[in-house]
Amino acid sequence: DIQMTQSPSSLSASVGDRVTITCRASQSISSYLNWYQQKPGKAPKLLIYAASSLQSGVPSRFSGSGSGTDFTLTISSLQPEDFATYYCQQSASTLRTFGQGTKVEIK
């Protein structure tokens, strides 16, 4: 199975900060990488698909990049509503797998 490793596991940031979260796959997954946001008590929400495509309705301050094994989610200017947990997920294999999550907290 393909293992996904996110870093950091958590981070503290202020409103307006630029935030970067990384995700590494245990083998090449081309661009089959998605990013989700989850707030407490809510279902996950798709933000980025195919490594860099913005899901409809998602603010443009979110962006994704990478291919192969190394990927990045960037929030260009952190907003109060962005404090949440973020997960990467690979879909190169039918056996989908998620990263362990990155919790973005208020500094």
Add this chain to the structure above:
Amino acid sequence: EVQLVESGGGLVQPGGSLRLSCAASGFAFSTYWMSWVRQAPGKGLEWVAIIKQDGSEKYYVDSVKGRSTISRDNAKNSLYLQMNSLRAEDTAVYYCARDHSNRLDYWGQGTLVTVSS
């Protein structure tokens, strides 16, 4: 509007069984792969199972393989997860999600399964 509504969760004893359901509406259910994803209390997301549009292909995470069966009824726009030999570590919120072009683009609100004596 796309909607996914899970049901069937609850409290079950270790070794017991449970059947989760997911009612889909607002899209052509029979044309999409569908997945189950779970989240143990305070933990991250874990993908559980996936089924092809016609039910001819099914895949599972190792931790539930042999104990769980994913199925669907396209005439009823419904997805199911039959879980047997339940263990404490199966305690989680279970989400159904539409798997569209290799991304989980719509999710239900989840149903809680608690395995405890």
